[in-house]
Amino acid sequence: xxxxxxxxxxxxxxxxxxxxxxxxxxxxxxxxxxxxxxxxxxxxxxxxxxxxxxxxxxxxxxxxxxxxxxxxxxxxxxxxxxxxxxxxxxxxxxxxxxxxxxxxxxxxxxxxxxxxxxxxxxxxxxxxxxxxxxxxxxxxxxxxxxxxxxxxxxxxxxxxxxxxxxxxxxxxxxxxxxxxxxxxxxxxxxxxxxxxxxxxxxxxxxxxxxxxxxxxxxxxxxxxxxxxxxxxxxxxxxxxxxxxxxxxxxxxxxxxxxxxxxxxxxxxxxxxxxxxxxxxxxxxxxxxxxxxxxxxxxxxxxxxxxxxxxxxxxxx
Numbered sequence: 528x529x530x531x532x533x534x535x536x537x538x539x540x541x542x543x544x545x546x547x548x549x550x551x552x553x554x555x556x557x558x559x560x561x562x563x564x565x566x567x568x569x570x571x572x573x574x575x576x577x578x579x580x581x582x583x584x585x586x587x588x589x590x591x592x593x594x595x596x597x598x599x600x601x602x603x604x605x606x607x608x609x610x611x612x613x614x615x616x617x618x619x620x621x622x623x624x625x626x627x628x629x630x631x632x633x634x635x636x637x638x639x640x641x642x643x644x645x646x647x648x649x650x651x652x653x654x655x656x657x658x659x660x661x662x663x664x665x666x667x668x669x670x671x672x673x674x675x676x677x678x679x680x681x682x683x684x685x686x687x688x689x690x691x692x693x694x695x696x697x698x699x700x701x702x703x704x705x706x707x708x709x710x711x712x713x714x715x716x717x718x719x720x721x722x723x724x725x726x727x728x729x730x731x732x733x734x735x736x737x738x739x740x741x742x743x744x745x746x747x748x749x750x751x752x753x754x755x756x757x758x759x760x761x762x763x764x765x766x767x768x769x770x771x772x773x774x775x776x777x778x779x780x781x782x783x784x785x786x787x788x789x790x791x792x793x794x795x796x797x798x799x800x801x802x803x804x805x806x807x808x809x810x811x812x813x814x815x816x817x818x819x820x821x822x823x824x825x826x827x828x829x830x831x832x833x834x835x836x837x838x839x840x841x842x843x
Contacts, residue, residue, distance in 0.1 A: 591649055591650055594649045595646045595649055595650070598642055598645045598646055598649065599642055599646065602638045602639075602641060602642040602645070603638075603642075605638060606634055606635055606638040609634050610631045610634060613627050613630050613631060613634075614627045614631065626686055626687075628693075628708075628709070629682070629686055629709070629710075629711065632710070632711060633711075674727070674729065675712065677729040678711075678712045678713070678727045678728045678729045679711050679712060679728075680729075681727075681728035681729040681731070682710065682711050682712065682714075682728040685709065685714070685728060685731065686709060690734065690736065691706055691734060691736045691738070691739075692706065692709070693706050693707065693708065693709060694706065694738070695736055695737075695738035695739075696736075696737045696738045696804045696805060697716065697734050697735060697736050697737065697738070698734070698735040698737065699716065699724075699726065699731055699733075699734045699735075702716060702718065702724050703718060703737075704716040704717045704718035704719070704722075704724065705717050705718075705805070707723070710728075712727065712728060713725050713726060713727055713728060714726050714728055714731060737804045738803075738804045738805075741778055741779060741801040741802060741804075742801065742802060742803070742804040742807040743799060743800070743801055743807070744777070744799075744800045744801070744802050744807055744810040744811040744814050745797065745798070745799055745800075745811065746781075746798040746799075746811065746814045746815050746818050747787055747788075747795050747796070747797050747798075748795070748796055748798070748815075748818055748819070748829060749790060749792070749793025749794060749795045749796070749829060749830055750793060750794050750822075750827060750828070750829065750830070751793065751794070751828055751830045752793070752794060752830075754794070754827065754828070756786070756794065759796075760783065762821075762825045762827065763783050763796075763821075764783060766821045766825070767780075767781055767782075767783065769817075769821070770798075770814070770817045770818065773813070773816075773820070774800070774810060774813045774814055774817055776802055776803070776806045776809070776810050776813070777800045777801070777802055777810060777814070778800075778801055778802050778803065779800065779801035780798075780799060780800035780801055781798050781799065781800040781814060782798070782799045782800065783796070783797075783798060783799075784797040784798070784799050785797065792830050792831070793829075793830045798814060798818055800814055
């Protein structure tokens with residue numbers, strides 16, 4: 528609910544409460560200045576005013592404050608430098624970028640934790656006791672966060688076993704798409720419609736990585752049974768290089784595989800090529816087009832389904 532949606536009486540109450548809190552803060556901080564030498568000022572300073580004595584706090588602890596700021600600034604600079612160095616050294620391919628993102632995330636969290644302990648140490652807090660307590664607390668939490676730990680461990684295995692990387696096309700539980708992010712806990716997959724599926728790393732089992740190798744692009748086209756198959760095959764072999772020129776995204780091929788099927792109305796021939804997974808469907812369309820153009824240029828007809836009807840003589 529926004530401030531505009533609140534009733535008039537509620538607005539007045541909020542304003543009055545805020546004014547009272549602000550007045551108390553001002554009196555607590557500046558009681559000695561507003562009422563010097565008075566009993567009221569002594570009472571305020573000796574009670575809750577001591578919690579807001581900002582001047583004395585800075586005067587007594589300015590060295591520790593400066594040390595804390597220096598620690599925070601140093602850890603921030605160190606985290607940024609390490610992140611830049613890691614991304615610079617591991618920017619060769621998508622898998623290296625994935626590992627770099629994971630290491631950068633770990634460095635960010637680790638630097639923040641180290642900075643907190645160093646600042647607490649500067650203020651005289653026994654960090655050894657805190658570490659022991661944190662270990663006990665972590666052990667207690669681990670029993671209630673088994674799924675989180677499983678997700679983190681699974682994320683490390685996904686990356687270091689090179690199961691897939693950012694940019695790969697994978698299929699998990701019937702959902703097919705491009706990996707956009709691999710985190711410590713979750714992985715995001717985006718399909719061709721732009722829908723993003725967020726999966727816990729521990730739930731990714733039996734993933735099919737279709738980007739691991741080149742993907743096939745297949746064109747099946749039919750010719751008439753009356754056509755001379757050997758003459759057609761000679762024309763095909765003479766024009767394979769021209770088809771490659773018309774479809775530059777083909778990485779391997781195209782190849783003529785022979786007669787795929789003896790269909791009802793045509794002899795089906797198969798053309799086969801290999802390309803990147805992300806370009807598979809477009810290459811298939813372009814390969815179909817290039818083969819049809821080649822047939823047209825060489826007078827090879829593509830038959831259409833035909834139905835032959837035999838009409839018998841009527842019974843006399």
